[in-house]
Amino acid sequence: MVYSRLARRLRATGKQSFADYLDELENGSGEEWQDFINALTTNLTSFYREAHHFPVLADHLRKLRGQPRINIWCCAASTGEEPYSIAMTALEAAGGGNSPVRILATDIDTKVLDAARAASYPEESVSKLETDIVRKHFLRGNGANTGFVRVRPEVAGLVTFRPLNLLSPTWPLRAGFDVIFCRNVMIYFDKLTQLALLRRFAPLLNPGGLLFVGHSENFSQARDVFTLLGKTVYEVVPEAACKQGARPGNA
Ligand SMILES: C[S@@+](CC[C@H](N)C(=O)[O-])C[C@H]1O[C@@H](n2cnc3c(N)ncnc32)[C@H](O)[C@@H]1O
Numbered sequence: 001m002v003y004s005r006l007a008r009r010l011r012a013t014g015k016q017s018f019a020d021y022l023d024e025l026e027n028g029s030g031e032e033w034q035d036f037i038n039a040l041t042t043n044l045t046s047f048y049r050e051a052h053h054f055p056v057l058a059d060h061l062r063k064l065r066g067q068p069r070i071n072i073w074c075c076a077a078s079t080g081e082e083p084y085s086i087a088m089t090a091l092e093a094a095g096g097g098n099s100p101v102r103i104l105a106t107d108i109d110t111k112v113l114d115a116a117r118a119a120s121y122p123e124e125s126v127s128k129l130e131t132d133i134v135r136k137h138f139l140r141g142n143g144a145n146t147g148f149v150r151v152r153p154e155v156a157g158l159v160t161f162r163p164l165n166l167l168s169p170t171w172p173l174r175a176g177f178d179v180i181f182c183r184n185v186m187i188y189f190d191k192l193t194q195l196a197l198l199r200r201f202a203p204l205l206n207p208g209g210l211l212f213v214g215h216s217e218n219f220s221q222a223r224d225v226f227t228l229l230g231k232t233v234y235e236v237v238p239e240a241a242c243k244q245g246a247r248p249g250n251a
Contacts, residue, residue, distance in 0.1 A: 005039045034110055041109040042188075045078040047085050047129055050183065053212050054089045056233050057179065060210055061093040061101065064178060070101045071177045073204070075166060076185035077105035080116025080159070081125070084151050086181065087158040088137045099158060104173075106164035113161045119151040166197060175204045175242035184214035191221065198222040202240035209236045 006021065013032065015021040025032055048054060064070050070090075074083040083105035090101035107113055120141070126134050126149055137155050141148040164171060166185065180201050186194045194217075201211060202225040211226055211234040213219065219226060219234065226234035 002040065006036075009035060009039050038109045038111045041107075041112070043078045043109060043112050044184075045081045047081045047126060049082065049085075050215055050232070052231060053181075053183075053233065054085065056210075056230065057086065057089050057212070058093045060179065061090060067178075068100055070099075070179075072101060072103045072179040072181065073173070073177045074103055074105045074181040075107075075164065076182060077107045077113070077116060077161065078109075079112045079121075080105065080119060080151075080161070081121070082181060082183065083116070083159045083161075084119070084137075084155055087155045088133065090158060091137070091155065101158055103159045105159050105161045107161075108163065108165045110163050113163060116161050119156045120145070120148050121150075123147055123149055125149075167193070171200070173204060176206060177204050177209060178206050179210050179212070180205060181212045183212060184217075186217050187214065194219065195222055198225055199240075202226065202236050203242050205236040205241050207236070207238050207241040209241060210234065211236065 006018065009032070010016075010018065010021050012035070013021065013024060015024060025036060061070060072086055072090075074086060077083045083103050086103055087099075087101070090099040090103075093099070094101075105116065107116075123140075126138060134149070137152050138149040139152055141150060164173075166182075167189075182197075182201065186197065189197070198211075198219055199222070205211070210229070213232050213234065215232060217232065220228070223237075225237055225240040227237060229235050
């Protein structure tokens with residue numbers, strides 16, 4: 001997999017061998033690093049993936065009703081289907097009114113973030129969604145955009161995309177999130193790294209804040225910071241949560 005993905009970068013940069021390519025990475029201008037990262041990431045995602053999470057999210061948002069701002073961090077956002085599904089859930093939970101939800105959607109891969117900002121997807125990507133959801137939250141393309149759907153501006157407007165590496169020693173974020181989505185990315189990290197990330201997530205969450213993880217991710221080793229609420233949904237332990245309460249301004 002690494003071979004075939006980097007072979008594409010060799011062709012794109014005109015390098016004759018992996019040794020030449022690595023030399024460019026290590027001793028060149030530094031510009032190739034982001035393309036190197038982008039080439040290696042796996043970005044599989046879909047709208048309403050792991051659908052059982054979204055009713056849980058909607059219930060949580062209804063419980064927070066009255067809060068002037070609800071902050072959600074989606075930290076491996078890929079091409080945007082996940083944060084836009086969160087935004088659609090927020091609009092549904094708001095029952096047609098304005099939603100106080102703001103979603104910060106981050107990923108290490110700048111190419112997927114560009115695709116996410118464009119908010120345009122092949123029609124097949126919504127073919128399994130309820131027709132009512134598609135009608136309410138997507139615009140069908142015509143002319144040059146035939147065969148594509150675009151996320152409606154009122155959905156896209158709730159989401160801000162920014163690059164962020166979960167493995168960076170510091171994150172440019174303020175505490176005060178009500179929900180963190182971190183799905184299907186921690187599987188790529190070893191147990192110690194996962195544990196370190198969970199300990200960094202906890203103080204970013206408001207008391208009662210939820211962490212949604214992927215279907216094959218189990219974090220029973222972090223009981224001091226997160227309690228399992230249900231299938232792959234965790235609540236931050238009160239003592240581990242942030243003390244200040246919601247502070248707007250991340251997204
Ligand atoms: C398999 S996709 C999952 C997307 C989405 N969360 C979902 O469950 O549908 C994994 C995403 O994690 C991102 N990723 C991998 N390593 C990362 C890191 N160190 N920091 C931030 N994002 C990372 C990849 O670029 C990719 O878009």
